[in-house]
Amino acid sequence: MELFNVLTVQQARQTLSKHVIRREEETVPLLEGLNRVLSRDIVSLEEVPGFDRSTMDGYAVRARDIFGAAESLPAYVNIAGEVIMGREAAGFLEPGQAWAIPTGGMLPAGADAVVMVEYTEELDEKTIGITRPVAPGENVVRRGEDVMAGLTILTAGHRLRPQDLGLLAAVGVTRVPVLMPLKVGILSTGDELTEPNQPVPPGKVRDINSYALYGQVLEAGGMPRLYGIVEDDFDTLRNTMVQALAENDMILISGGSSVGTRDVTARVIDTLGKPGVLFHGMAIKPGKPSIGAMVDGKAVFGLPGHPVSAMVVFNLLARPFIESLDISGDLRKFPLRAVMTRNVHSATGRDDFLRVVLRRGEDGTLLAEPVLGKSGLISTMVKADGVAHLPLNKEGVEAGEWVDVWLF
Amino acid sequence: MELFNVLTVQQARQTLSKHVIRREEETVPLLEGLNRVLSRDIVSLEEVPGFDRSTMDGYAVRARDIFGAAESLPAYVNIAGEVIMGREAAGFLEPGQAWAIPTGGMLPAGADAVVMVEYTEELDEKTIGITRPVAPGENVVRRGEDVMAGLTILTAGHRLRPQDLGLLAAVGVTRVPVLMPLKVGILSTGDELTEPNQPVPPGKVRDINSYALYGQVLEAGGMPRLYGIVEDDFDTLRNTMVQALAENDMILISGGSSVGTRDVTARVIDTLGKPGVLFHGMAIKPGKPSIGAMVDGKAVFGLPGHPVSAMVVFNLLARPFIESLDISGDLRKFPLRAVMTRNVHSATGRDDFLRVVLRRGEDGTLLAEPVLGKSGLISTMVKADGVAHLPLNKEGVEAGEWVDVWLF
Numbered sequence: 001m002e003l004f005n006v007l008t009v010q011q012a013r014q015t016l017s018k019h020v021i022r023r024e025e026e027t028v029p030l031l032e033g034l035n036r037v038l039s040r041d042i043v044s045l046e047e048v049p050g051f052d053r054s055t056m057d058g059y060a061v062r063a064r065d066i067f068g069a070a071e072s073l074p075a076y077v078n079i080a081g082e083v084i085m086g087r088e089a090a091g092f093l094e095p096g097q098a099w100a101i102p103t104g105g106m107l108p109a110g111a112d113a114v115v116m117v118e119y120t121e122e123l124d125e126k127t128i129g130i131t132r133p134v135a136p137g138e139n140v141v142r143r144g145e146d147v148m149a150g151l152t153i154l155t156a157g158h159r160l161r162p163q164d165l166g167l168l169a170a171v172g173v174t175r176v177p178v179l180m181p182l183k184v185g186i187l188s189t190g191d192e193l194t195e196p197n198q199p200v201p202p203g204k205v206r207d208i209n210s211y212a213l214y215g216q217v218l219e220a221g222g223m224p225r226l227y228g229i230v231e232d233d234f235d236t237l238r239n240t241m242v243q244a245l246a247e248n249d250m251i252l253i254s255g256g257s258s259v260g261t262r263d264v265t266a267r268v269i270d271t272l273g274k275p276g277v278l279f280h281g282m283a284i285k286p287g288k289p290s291i292g293a294m295v296d297g298k299a300v301f302g303l304p305g306h307p308v309s310a311m312v313v314f315n316l317l318a319r320p321f322i323e324s325l326d327i328s329g330d331l332r333k334f335p336l337r338a339v340m341t342r343n344v345h346s347a348t349g350r351d352d353f354l355r356v357v358l359r360r361g362e363d364g365t366l367l368a369e370p371v372l373g374k375s376g377l378i379s380t381m382v383k384a385d386g387v388a389h390l391p392l393n394k395e396g397v398e399a400g401e402w403v404d405v406w407l408f
Numbered sequence: 409m410e411l412f413n414v415l416t417v418q419q420a421r422q423t424l425s426k427h428v429i430r431r432e433e434e435t436v437p438l439l440e441g442l443n444r445v446l447s448r449d450i451v452s453l454e455e456v457p458g459f460d461r462s463t464m465d466g467y468a469v470r471a472r473d474i475f476g477a478a479e480s481l482p483a484y485v486n487i488a489g490e491v492i493m494g495r496e497a498a499g500f501l502e503p504g505q506a507w508a509i510p511t512g513g514m515l516p517a518g519a520d521a522v523v524m525v526e527y528t529e530e531l532d533e534k535t536i537g538i539t540r541p542v543a544p545g546e547n548v549v550r551r552g553e554d555v556m557a558g559l560t561i562l563t564a565g566h567r568l569r570p571q572d573l574g575l576l577a578a579v580g581v582t583r584v585p586v587l588m589p590l591k592v593g594i595l596s597t598g599d600e601l602t603e604p605n606q607p608v609p610p611g612k613v614r615d616i617n618s619y620a621l622y623g624q625v626l627e628a629g630g631m632p633r634l635y636g637i638v639e640d641d642f643d644t645l646r647n648t649m650v651q652a653l654a655e656n657d658m659i660l661i662s663g664g665s666s667v668g669t670r671d672v673t674a675r676v677i678d679t680l681g682k683p684g685v686l687f688h689g690m691a692i693k694p695g696k697p698s699i700g701a702m703v704d705g706k707a708v709f710g711l712p713g714h715p716v717s718a719m720v721v722f723n724l725l726a727r728p729f730i731e732s733l734d735i736s737g738d739l740r741k742f743p744l745r746a747v748m749t750r751n752v753h754s755a756t757g758r759d760d761f762l763r764v765v766l767r768r769g770e771d772g773t774l775l776a777e778p779v780l781g782k783s784g785l786i787s788t789m790v791k792a793d794g795v796a797h798l799p800l801n802k803e804g805v806e807a808g809e810w811v812d813v814w815l816f
Contacts, residue, residue, distance in 0.1 A: 050610070
């Protein structure tokens with residue numbers, strides 16, 4: 001098998017990183033923002049909280065008034081007011097005064113700390129004794145301590161998590177500018193394929209990749225669309241791809257495990273637009289016969305026919321575009337780290353991705369046990385919890401060595 | 409502050425594990441199955457592949473016919489047929505014969521191995537020399553090797569991942585029985601709260617928790633519904649909860665940071681059904697003033713008012729129900745493991761959850777750096793990558809110690 005322009009995974013990703021897929025933006029209500037990618041920086045126009053706020057039930061005071069207070073020598077202050085939850089603390093706390101205040105209440109002007117109710121004793125209706133000093137700012141969230149006005153609180157390219165929705169609510173941003181999800185067309189090629197809802201004639205197998213890739217695209221935040229099984233014929237493939245390109249931002253073509261089919265795919269891509277095929281083959285196992293291409297601002301990936309290979313290569317090449325991550329950087333922001341339980345051989349000069357089952361060792365360490373089986377077997381990917389990465393420059397790993405594992 | 413019936417996190421989870429939330433099932437098309445939880449075991453009615461299948465381009469042979477073949481002494485066999493991709497291999501491979509076969513092609517009856525084309529030389533149109541022996545089964549995926557017929561391939565309670573969709577497609581299952589998503593009503597209480605789309609009057613802050621929890625419920629696969637900000641008044645709270653209970657399978661009430669409000673919440677819950685409040689307070693930081701309750705087959709959780717606390721407690725108590733995970737087991741199946749960069753104190757006798765920022769050390773190890781700041785500050789949760797768990801029985805961790813980290 002001759003492959004031309006074979007790149008390492010890192011080279012392939014760096015090559016792709018020089019290209020961008022054009023993406024529109026839209027504005028959505030905050031409650032529809034989860035997992036969407038911000039198209040612009042978000043600057044807070046307000047401070048949170050908008051006032052000094054008590055974190056305890058107790059009394060607002062001036063810290064200097066009760067300096068040196070002790071069980072044996074309480075500091076006596078006059079109860080001069082009461083803060084009502086959710087209302088403005090109108091008035092001024094004069095020297096020697098205390099105001100009753102609930103957790104979350106607004107400190108009156110003049111106060112700079114809160115004494116917990118546990119460290120006070122009521123002398124009469126108008127006077128309390130305080131048995132412990134407080135430092136200025138103690139038991140207080142200061143105005144703007146959570147968010148300062150004018151601050152960039154979230155940056156363009158960030159994918160919104162639940163806590164980000166909370167932060168946006170806090171500063172009153174109820175509509176958010178986000179990138180439109182990437183539309184991804186999915187094609188399967190291969191004369192041996194048949195649809196899952198049909199009986200399987202002898203010599204055929206069902207299309208697996210369209211469904212696994214559909215799930216992967218959805219999971220990454222893209223909008224998948226299936227184009228079904230396409231004949232390994234230049235004109236048929238080209239016609240379907242022209243249509244899919246018109247309707248999507250990215251195309252995934254999987255299958256075509258024979259050399260002839262792969263060549264057809266590459267030749268078709270090169271007729272679709274510029275610059276065309278960027279690489280054809282990667283130094284990776286599984287997933288060697290992969291194609292990366294850009295066609296007039298849209299991405300086209302030729303993925304291997306084996307389901308495990310297709311899923312691994314999808315994650316390395318296509319997923320970063322859909323999630324709007326920096327493809328030239330790390331393969332994954334925070335992979336799990338696990339200890340291999342066995343020696344595993346891998347050839348130097350290529351990245352190996354090994355299906356593994358994870359379990360917890362006695363001290364809590366994650367242990368990675370290889371799942372055996374050919375990369376054509378989808379059942380091995382179902383049995384696996386993830387894949388371990390054996391890097392380019394290593395001749396395998398030994399039992400006891402640490403590896404990065406990505407959950408799948 | 410007096411808390412009654414305070415449990416450890418593990419006790420709280422075990423208490424909850426004795427209760428189930430009634431859930432309906434429905435059948436959805438395979439393409440809508442991602443992240444849904446299976447309501448029944450799935451048994452394959454077919455074998456995959458349905459025939460012995462070549463993994464290489466080459467020649468199907470009987471292994472015994474070319475035993476001892478070598479470069480210096482090729483085994484000569486007659487080319488007696490050709491397997492066409494996707495078609496039945498009609499006929500029988502007789503002793504001394506070879507059939508041309510593509511990757512993915514069906515082995516003819518009589519053949520038991522495939523010789524890669526690289527180890528053959530064409531002598532004439534009808535004869536090839538084979539320069540290497542093969543073992544029986546070599547370069548072949550055997551019939552049923554991926555999936556055997558009658559096998560339970562996925563079990564009830566499993567949440568469908570992309571590869572599971574692929575496996576279901578492989579065996580022709582195009583409609584899947586799944587649990588209905590849990591409907592979750594979300595209420596915020598607290599006289600200090602105001603809606604995010606309104607200006608903030610002095611003394612008030614915006615409702616953060618409703619939005620962060622909305623995101624968490626969605627992320628877990630539930631169907632969230634907001635009931636807004638509810639007054640801390642027994643009758644108002646009760647009326648809203650009666651309505652929310654009628655419309656949902658679970659209710660989350662957050663806020664009510666003052667002691668009086670929490671008591672109102674607990675008293676209201678106890679009027680709604682049986683068994684009512686199961687615990688009130690947990691040995692945890694942050695998140696101590698939490699309430700767990702079951703009301704006539706539905707779950708009700710009182711979450712703390714501080715956003716960080718509410719999010720942590722949601723994950724520990726509510727999320728397992730929504731994801732249909734075993735709540736009595738581990739807190740998370742595969743937490744990240746990271747090394748703390750600093751000494752952190754925590755009291756023994758409670759579980760501590762510490763916001764951390766993660767980064768990769770030189771050898772690839774994940775390092776966890778504490779994020780400082782009060783648990784009332786949503787910005788700390790946005791800055792954090794996750795929370796580290798400092799277990800019940802430990803007095804803090806030292807720099808260099810391993811901790812479990814859950815991404816948030």
